[in-house]
Amino acid sequence: AYLHYTTNNTIFGTQFKDVPDSDVPLIADMSSDIFSKKIDVSKYAMIYAGAQKNMGPAGTVVYIVNKDLLGKTGNKIPTYLDLEAHIDKDSMLNTPPVFSVYTCMLTLRWLKNLGGVEAIQNLNELKAKAIYNEIDANPLFEGHARKEDRSTMNATFKLTDESRADEFNKMWADAGISGIKGHRSVGGYRASMYNALPLESVDALVAVMRQFSTVNA
Numbered sequence: 540a541y542l543h544y545t546t547n548n549t550i551f552g553t554q555f556k557d558v559p560d561s562d563v564p565l566i567a568d569m570s571s572d573i574f575s576k577k578i579d580v581s582k583y584a585m586i587y588a589g590a591q592k593n594m595g596p597a598g599t600v601v602y603i604v605n606k607d608l609l610g611k612t613g614n615k616i617p618t619y620l621d622l623e624a625h626i627d628k629d630s631m632l633n634t635p636p637v638f639s640v641y642t643c644m645l646t647l648r649w650l651k652n653l654g655g656v657e658a659i660q661n662l663n664e665l666k667a668k669a670i671y672n673e674i675d676a677n678p679l680f681e682g683h684a685r686k687e688d689r690s691t692m693n694a695t696f697k698l699t700d701e702s703r704a705d706e707f708n709k710m711w712a713d714a715g716i717s718g719i720k721g722h723r724s725v726g727g728y729r730a731s732m733y734n735a736l737p738l739e740s741v742d743a744l745v746a747v748m749r750q751f752s753t754v755n756a
């Protein structure tokens with residue numbers, strides 16, 4: 540048995556703040572918040588993460604595995620799903636997606652030069668603080684996720700008066716902002732703030748939200 544969970548939910552904009560207690564090996568999908576903050580790798584039997592948020596283009600998955608747990612399934616599993624087979628071949632069991640791997644290397648070098656995970660964690664917290672402060676202070680907006688569960692990667696929010704959506708949508712589009720439409724199952728807006736997004740981009744959205752409230756005051 541094992542316990543699997545996803546550390547950050549990109550759709551709802553929620554994120555686990557603590558590692559769950561578990562008597563069985565813990566496995567986490569960290570696709571959408573890996574390298575965004577410090578984690579205690581020793582608490583996990585396995586961590587995996589698709590590259591496409593904080594590392595590079597889609598096509599690569601990073602695994603961090605406690606090797607003591609390998610080879611214990613007792614089941615016959617397809618070779619490709621057998622991590623030991625991948626490890627035996629130095630992660631080149633099949634043709635690796637070279638472009639994706641290379642771009643991840645460049646991104647990780649960029650992160651290292653920036654001061655590493657600690658530095659990006661500070662920046663990510665600043666970005667999250669900027670957008671959530673505005674959501675809470677501005678009566679024209681309300682957050683989707685419960686405050687204590689808010690994600691530093693994806694801020695989900697909506698207008699308190701949906702009838703003003705066209706006006707707000709025009710304002711942020713005119714400001715050069717794109718891609719903040721919420722997931723279809725949640726609606727509203729989702730501002731994703733992965734590692735590559737600078738603080739200035741969050742400030743630009745906050746400025747539009749403020750301007751919108753001034754126009755509607």
Ligand SMILES: Cc1ncc(COP(=O)(O)O)c(C=O)c1O
Nearest residue numbers: 545547549568569570571589591
């Ligand atoms: C936490 C998490 N897991 C899995 C996925 C899906 O990844 P893929 O589209 O590569 O299956 C996503 C989104 O990309 C995600 O945020």
